[in-house]
Amino acid sequence: MNASYRFWLRLACLCLGGLPLSWTTASWADRAQAQTPLVVAAALDHQVVAPLLQAFERAYPEIALDYRDLSTLEVDRYARQADPAPDVVISSAMPWQMARVNEGLAQPLNSPEAREWPEWAKWRDEVFGFTFEPIVMAYRLDLAKHMMPPYTHADLHELLITQPELKGRVTTYSPLRSGVGYTLFQQDARYSPRFWDLVAAMGAADVDLQETTRDMLEGLSEGRYWLGYNLLGSYAMVWAQTHPEVMVQVPKDYALVLMRMAFIHRDAPHPLAARQFLNFLLGREGQRILAGKTPLFSVLPEITGPYTAQRLRDQVGDHLYPIPINATLLAFVDPQRRDAFMDRWMREIQILDAAK
Incomplete structure (x- = not known):
């Protein structure tokens, strides 16, 4: 069958409703086989980051993205124990990310994007903070009926x-069961001289630790809580768009900012796709x-937009007060300091934290 004959036969098949079944099946099978897998282990809600993931998939159809939405811990x-390792590791638990990179679990990224990335948002071209998320308070709208x-x-x-009236109606992170929660409270203790007074007051109010x-x-929307402290602003802002009963407040005295830190695993099975x-x-x-x-x-200063x-x-x-990406983060995961x-x-x- 010469090339011209094949061309006109394919055109005729398309006009009649499609290619022969064997051709169609082979085409999709070849494409699926040709795709390179990419496993991303991330402490980042899929719903929030979906526009970014979808854009990547459109830009790189040859890569089969396997996005695994997990907790920080x-x-x-996963980064320390999985075999095979994930290709890319993303987390808001900044000290843990820095610790893994310091242990040699990351490989450097040598690219124009990495070289041009702001120095304050990376470390050794191995781990990069690619978001800039404020930490917020949130409360039910009807809280204002009872208090300012x-x-x-x-x-x-x-x-x-x-x-x-707030007793049993306040919530915040558990620093024991959440890496990002522990990080935020460590930073609070650094910036606020009355941090431990606040912790004691939350305990007296029978705070619920999540x-x-x-x-x-979810607890705020359901009415179980009236007030939440140290929430991730990115998630809270998305939630408030469809839950008008929840109000989001960036603290006016000081607001912590965390960055999701991403690195390519040293043992990434698919390093090119990871890069x-x-x-x-x-x-x-x-x-x-x-x-x-x-x-x-x-993060990039030249980018414009609402966020x-x-x-x-x-x-x-x-x-x-952005949490800095530098070696000081390593002190937060020091066992003696943590204990x-x-x-x-x-x-x-x-x-009892475990009971909450």
Whole structure:
């Protein structure tokens, strides 16, 4: 069968409703076989990051993206123990990410995107903070019927010690069962001289400790909670769009900012696909999607949109305190420091964390 004959036969088949079954099946089988797998282990809600993932899949149809949405501690175990290893590791538990990179679990990314990435948002071209997410408080709209909503950490402390109606209706992270929760409380202790007073006040109010921001948001919408502290702003902002009973407040005295940190695993089975994925996160197109279609907030200064680091700085001013990506993070996962912190946490909060 010559090339001309094959061309006209294919055209005729298309006009009659499709190619012969054997050709169609072979075409799809060949395409599926040709796709390169890419396993991404991420502590990042699929629903929130979906626009970015969909854009990557459109840009790289030859890559079969396997996105695994896990908790921060699950991601850390996966990175350390899984065989085969994931190709890319993403987590908001910044000290754990830094610790794994420091142990040699990452491979460097040598690309224009990596070299041009802001120095304050990367370490040794091996791990990169690609989002800029404020940490917020959230409350039920009807809280205002009972008391003035908090705008600062001092406001929150005052409410906890003066409003008995809040007892059993406050929620925050468990630092024992959440890597990001532990990180945020460590940073609070660094910036707030009255942090432990706040912890004691939460304990006296019988705070309910949760593993995820989603758990807290669901409780707020269901009316089990009136007030939530130290929620991930990206998740809370998405939730509030479809749950008008929930209000989100960026603290006005100081607001922590975390970055999702991503690295390519040293033992990545598909390193080329992993590099393409990470370059997409750091590139202008990926950052543009973060800024325009997700509340994860882009990092690159030249990107414009409703969710950018610069726009957040313009709105909040000098009260934004980004958690730095540097070797100081390693101190937070030091066993002795962690044990000392958790011992005091348990003393001040005076509740059984595991029971919450």
